[in-house]
Amino acid sequence: MKTDEKELRAINLTLEAGEHIRSFIRCTYDLQQSSEKIPLCGMLAVTSQRIIFYSCTMGIPWIKFINYHHISLAKLEKELSDTKESILLINQGVNEVFCHLPNEERIERFIAILEQEAGISCENY
Numbered sequence: 642m643k644t645d646e647k648e649l650r651a652i653n654l655t656l657e658a659g660e661h662i663r664s665f666i667r668c669t670y671d672l673q674q675s676s677e678k679i680p681l682c683g684m685l686a687v688t689s690q691r692i693i694f695y696s697c698t699m700g701i702p703w704i705k706f707i708n709y710h711h712i713s714l715a716k717l718e719k720e721l722s723d724t725k726e727s728i729l730l731i732n733q734g735v736n737e738v739f740c741h742l743p744n745e746e747r748i749e750r751f752i753a754i755l756e757q758e759a760g761i762s763c764e765n766y
Contacts, residue, residue, distance in 0.1 A: 648684035664754040667742040709759040
């Protein structure tokens, strides 16, 4: 089973009744633990009810849920080289940054579905 399939299966196990995955991308997320940041590589999914990030690093699963009503701002940030894209979410006053891992996945489709499901507009920077 490929990594994407394992991560999607793990996310599916967390879904509530009637909830379904609308879009997903591979990305990284820096988990803040005490004074250090731990980089996690995983899957960011937009569901019909919330955002879910799942990572399994060194055999240890880690999951983060972000409810749409807790997001006050969303931004799509691109570096000048146009090779690195990040999604910045302000979640209950805290910056949550998910760095897209470039491949065949289209971040624009992901953002469009996020805007639709969360009822927010994602700014481009």
